[in-house]
Amino acid sequence: MTTITRPDTFLPPDLMDGLDDPDPFQGLETIASGETKTKSIVIVAESGDLERTWATTILASTAAASGMQVSIFFTFWGLFPLVRPDIRMTGKNWMQKMLAVMNRPGIGHLKLSKLNFAGMGPWMMHRLAKQHGVAKPGELLEMAQALGVRLIPCQMSMDMMGVSADQLIEGVEPAVGAATALELMAEADATLFI
Amino acid sequence: MTTITRPDTFLPPDLMDGLDDPDPFQGLETIASGETKTKSIVIVAESGDLERTWATTILASTAAASGMQVSIFFTFWGLFPLVRPDIRMTGKNWMQKMLAVMNRPGIGHLKLSKLNFAGMGPWMMHRLAKQHGVAKPGELLEMAQALGVRLIPCQMSMDMMGVSADQLIEGVEPAVGAATALELMAEADATLFI
Amino acid sequence: MTTITRPDTFLPPDLMDGLDDPDPFQGLETIASGETKTKSIVIVAESGDLERTWATTILASTAAASGMQVSIFFTFWGLFPLVRPDIRMTGKNWMQKMLAVMNRPGIGHLKLSKLNFAGMGPWMMHRLAKQHGVAKPGELLEMAQALGVRLIPCQMSMDMMGVSADQLIEGVEPAVGAATALELMAEADATLFI
Numbered sequence: 001m002t003t004i005t006r007p008d009t010f011l012p013p014d015l016m017d018g019l020d021d022p023d024p025f026q027g028l029e030t031i032a033s034g035e036t037k038t039k040s041i042v043i044v045a046e047s048g049d050l051e052r053t054w055a056t057t058i059l060a061s062t063a064a065a066s067g068m069q070v071s072i073f074f075t076f077w078g079l080f081p082l083v084r085p086d087i088r089m090t091g092k093n094w095m096q097k098m099l100a101v102m103n104r105p106g107i108g109h110l111k112l113s114k115l116n117f118a119g120m121g122p123w124m125m126h127r128l129a130k131q132h133g134v135a136k137p138g139e140l141l142e143m144a145q146a147l148g149v150r151l152i153p154c155q156m157s158m159d160m161m162g163v164s165a166d167q168l169i170e171g172v173e174p175a176v177g178a179a180t181a182l183e184l185m186a187e188a189d190a191t192l193f194i
Numbered sequence: 195m196t197t198i199t200r201p202d203t204f205l206p207p208d209l210m211d212g213l214d215d216p217d218p219f220q221g222l223e224t225i226a227s228g229e230t231k232t233k234s235i236v237i238v239a240e241s242g243d244l245e246r247t248w249a250t251t252i253l254a255s256t257a258a259a260s261g262m263q264v265s266i267f268f269t270f271w272g273l274f275p276l277v278r279p280d281i282r283m284t285g286k287n288w289m290q291k292m293l294a295v296m297n298r299p300g301i302g303h304l305k306l307s308k309l310n311f312a313g314m315g316p317w318m319m320h321r322l323a324k325q326h327g328v329a330k331p332g333e334l335l336e337m338a339q340a341l342g343v344r345l346i347p348c349q350m351s352m353d354m355m356g357v358s359a360d361q362l363i364e365g366v367e368p369a370v371g372a373a374t375a376l377e378l379m380a381e382a383d384a385t386l387f388i
Numbered sequence: 389m390t391t392i393t394r395p396d397t398f399l400p401p402d403l404m405d406g407l408d409d410p411d412p413f414q415g416l417e418t419i420a421s422g423e424t425k426t427k428s429i430v431i432v433a434e435s436g437d438l439e440r441t442w443a444t445t446i447l448a449s450t451a452a453a454s455g456m457q458v459s460i461f462f463t464f465w466g467l468f469p470l471v472r473p474d475i476r477m478t479g480k481n482w483m484q485k486m487l488a489v490m491n492r493p494g495i496g497h498l499k500l501s502k503l504n505f506a507g508m509g510p511w512m513m514h515r516l517a518k519q520h521g522v523a524k525p526g527e528l529l530e531m532a533q534a535l536g537v538r539l540i541p542c543q544m545s546m547d548m549m550g551v552s553a554d555q556l557i558e559g560v561e562p563a564v565g566a567a568t569a570l571e572l573m574a575e576a577d578a579t580l581f582i
Binding site for chain 1: 236238240270271289290292296307350353354375380381385387
Binding site: 042044046075076077095096098099102103113156159160161177178179181182183185186187188191193 | 427429439440442443446447450451453454456502503512513515516517520522577578579580581582
């Protein structure tokens with residue numbers, strides 16, 4: 001693992017509840033031989049909805065801050081939050097462009113899966129989050145990256161949606177296929193399909 | 195584990211299919227040393243939709259009846275089914291109150307994620323369930339509690355939604371942050387994000 | 389495991405990325421005693437939406453092609469994609485029939501969870517998939533079966549939806565209850581609720 005400074009002041013205190021318990025084995029598992037093994041978690045981010053992207057980024061950043069190894073595999077609608085904020089439009093043909101028009105890329109433009117009300121729902125959620133010191137998904141994703149979380153896009157989704165690697169935010173790994181993602185899942189201590 | 199009497203007559207027979215197979219090691223895992231370890235499952239209940247809350251309560255109560263240790267972490271929309279049935283309204287400011295108006299709290303008021311038809315879908319589902327001896331989510335949650343399932347609300351969601359501890363049903367544990375939930379997940383034999 | 393021939397030409401190359409790496413231990417785990425153990429994955433297919441059924445069938449077929457043991461438990465809306473394509477209507481009473489009318493059974497008739505646009509969304513998705521050599525969910529499910537993936541319907545869902553065993557595609561296992569599904573999950577290396 002890279003040596004990183006945990007940005008205590010950034011992550012909302014609620015998330016960190018219990019993190020600073022004086023447990024020297026946190027995030028570690030004692031295995032038969034007496035060695036300890038770092039815990040790992042894999043998230044498949046499929047939805048791209050605001051609330052689920054929030055869940056993904058909260059869990060990923062908190063897990064990384066707790067010393068776990070975290071990988072997120074971004075697929076289907078989950079790919080769009082990885083698109084750079086300055087990219088207004090993705091897609092190489094009219095169908096792919098239409099997807100980007102109806103489902104605007106970028107983690108700052110996510111919709112709620114319900115009660116979206118033409119953007120009023122997300123606006124309320126962001127205000128409520130601010131009132132309670134909860135970071136936005138985009139901020140949490142940045143922190144997750146700083147803490148070493150692996151961001152891995154799905155090659156097939158990139159092809160189908162017409163999203164190219166240079167349209168994604170910095171620090172994203174090269175896209176991989178499902179076989180590689182499955183290998184990570186099979187080795188992980190917990191796997192979440194979000 | 196607390197000593198509980200399994201309420202055989204309550205849980206729908208379909209769920210219990212295979213439960214009474216004469217396997218003395220059910221719910222147990224033989225580890226290297228020859229000891230056995232109780233299986234554990236963690237559910238993150240994020241959705242709050244009728245069908246997914248049903249899945250959560252069916253899996254949780256059945257797993258507990260099978261001798262597994264079960265914890266449910268209620269977050270985002272998933273928090274509302276934990277609100278007491280006599281509480282009509284939650285929220286401390288107008289935005290939080292509006293969420294409770296649009297998304298009525300309480301496990302007896304859940305909507306389907308599709309085919310809801312202004313309540314006709316859930317009414318049909320409840321009728322079909324009754325015809326086939328399937329318990330309602332609220333009954334399954336009660337049974338889950340009786341069987342020792344841990345119900346753990348997410349602190350951040352309670353803050354954001356403006357839900358206070360005294361508005362939740364009895365027997366719910368104190369709210370925790372994502373770090374605590376992740377520790378449970380990393381130790382569990384299976385983790386489901388529902 | 390049954391001896392099967394992996395249909396390399398069928399599975400989209402993207403999915404197989406990394407599959408043919410010369411790693412003799414792929415899909416295997418070395419345990420304390422020096423033996424190796426085949427990795428296993430359990431998917432709970434709850435949604436029945438086009439994109440999530442795609443995710444289920446891609447992950448299942450790819451995992452099986454990688455040598456993993458895969459089981460899919462089909463429940464709630466996830467049951468409908470298992471219905472035979474020549475069955476237009478399921479259900480024994482008017483409520484169950486109405487569900488089948490609103491939510492047409494069969495893996496060739498799935499809707500997107502969003503941007504469905506009365507069928508235009510799925511049509512576009514299928515065209516984009518064809519352009520990029522991605523197999524349809526129905527084709528992937530067939531391949532999954534050929535590779536030994538276990539397709540297990542939920543008994544309670546079949547009862548509630550009024551779907552009978554003879555209405556399901558060939559090769560599906562007898563329906564089971566949640567207890568049996570949970571046993572599989574507790575033993576699996578990864579569990580996904582999709």
